[in-house]
Amino acid sequence: MTPPALQIFAGPRALARLAERGLRPEDMQLIPAAAGGPKGLILGPLDQFIFGEWLANSSHQVHLLGASIGAWRMATACLARNAQQTEAEFARLTHDYVNQRYDSLPGKSPTAELVSRDFAAKLAQCFGGREAHLLSHPRFRLHIFTSRGRHILGREGRLRTPLGYAGAFAANLLSRRALGGWIERVVFSGPGAVMPVPLNDFRSRQVTLDAGNFQAALLASCSIPFWLKAVQDIPGAPRGAYWDGGITDYHLHLDYASMAGEGLVLYPHFQRQVIPGWLDKALKRRHQSSAFLDNVVLLAPHPEWVRSLPRNKLPDRQDFQHYSDDVPARAKAWLRAIAESQRLRDEFAQACSQDSVAALPL
Numbered sequence: 055m056t057p058p059a060l061q062i063f064a065g066p067r068a069l070a071r072l073a074e075r076g077l078r079p080e081d082m083q084l085i086p087a088a089a090g091g092p093k094g095l096i097l098g099p100l101d102q103f104i105f106g107e108w109l110a111n112s113s114h115q116v117h118l119l120g121a122s123i124g125a126w127r128m129a130t131a132c133l134a135r136n137a138q139q140t141e142a143e144f145a146r147l148t149h150d151y152v153n154q155r156y157d158s159l160p161g162k163s164p165t166a167e168l169v170s171r172d173f174a175a176k177l178a179q180c181f182g183g184r185e186a187h188l189l190s191h192p193r194f195r196l197h198i199f200t201s202r203g204r205h206i207l208g209r210e211g212r213l214r215t216p217l218g219y220a221g222a223f224a225a226n227l228l229s230r231r232a233l234g235g236w237i238e239r240v241v242f243s244g245p246g247a248v249m250p251v252p253l254n255d256f257r258s259r260q261v262t263l264d265a266g267n268f269q270a271a272l273l274a275s276c277s278i279p280f281w282l283k284a285v286q287d288i289p290g291a292p293r294g295a296y297w298d299g300g301i302t303d304y305h306l307h308l309d310y311a312s313m314a315g316e317g318l319v320l321y322p323h324f325q326r327q328v329i330p331g332w333l334d335k336a337l338k339r340r341h342q343s344s345a346f347l348d349n350v351v352l353l354a355p356h357p358e359w360v361r362s363l364p365r366n367k368l369p370d371r372q373d374f375q376h377y378s379d380d381v382p383a384r385a386k387a388w389l390r391a392i393a394e395s396q397r398l399r400d401e402f403a404q405a406c407s408q409d410s411v412a413a414l415p416l
Contacts, residue, residue, distance in 0.1 A: 083317025087124025089300025106140030
């Protein structure tokens with residue numbers, strides 16, 4: 055028997071709602087989108103269905119929270135106004151990400167300066183001139199997560215950056231809150247968009263996202279330390295060096311249970327675990343579910359399905375090293391995984407047609 059491609063997990067409150075009335079678009083008040091680089095590519099078909107078809111059956115406001123590739127995905131959702139546009143915009147995201155190429159000398163990795171320059175140009179091609187359009191979406195409220203360096207990490211430098219991140223790593227071993235002494239969460243939210251969840255779990259700021267700082271905020275949210283340069287002094291935000299939003303919020307493990315109202319959170323994800331920060335990847339004790347996820351419905355690929363993909367895994371950043379300069383081979387493997395992930399979309403659509411859904415405990 056062929057195992058399913060999709061697994062649906064839910065916190066206690068969400069489990070009860072799904073059993074009572076199934077998956078309904080009008081119940082979903084918030085959609086998070088994790089950092090994770092190429093892993094996020096397999097969620098493209100799900101994104102096309104959720105934003106292009108499924109949510110069209112409701113009319114309420116939905117908050118979209120994203121870090122790194124998750125921020126790129128959520129910004130893409132805000133560009134479209136109908137199903138056809140949604141499919142086209144996410145197809146463009148897939149094409150642009152899959153065909154990334156950063157030329158360098160044979161056997162050498164591309165410099166952070168080169169990657170930042172070319173990636174910024176790619177984002178400008180995609181979003182340039184359309185910032186006001188996406189920020190004025192009639193229903194979607196965009197929130198882009200970034201990580202702002204403090205003290206020694208307030209400016210980027212050849213010595214101060216590695217020293218600062220060494221200190222941040224040590225602080226995070228003590229506690230996640232201690233990491234806030236080195237790096238703080240800065241969320242850029244669209245005009246008038248109030249964060250729907252509290253941010254008192256970690257040192258945080260909220261800044262208005264507008265057409266003037268959108269490109270810088272999105273680039274910062276995707277700027278992995280040492281792979282890309284930090285974005286300095288984003289307009290309208292506190293001065294400093296801004297890096298990937300996944301550093302503070304790798305999978306956006308936020309206090310969703312404290313969200314006002316009875317709405318649920320729909321979380322299309324590439325794994326079951328919702329890891330708080332990037333520096334927590336090796337700290338298994340921080341990978342557990344928590345009361346924060348009480349009202350979360352999480353969609354994740356089945357491990358058996360993942361093993362059917364090229365190299366028996368999801369696309370990931372290690373593929374850049376594995377395929378090296380053979381961009382066509384890397385693109386072919388990624389495109390095959392994305393094509394297979396159509397099953398995630400189809401199985402979610404089937405689940406949405408049911409009056410009751412039996413999910414797994416998150």
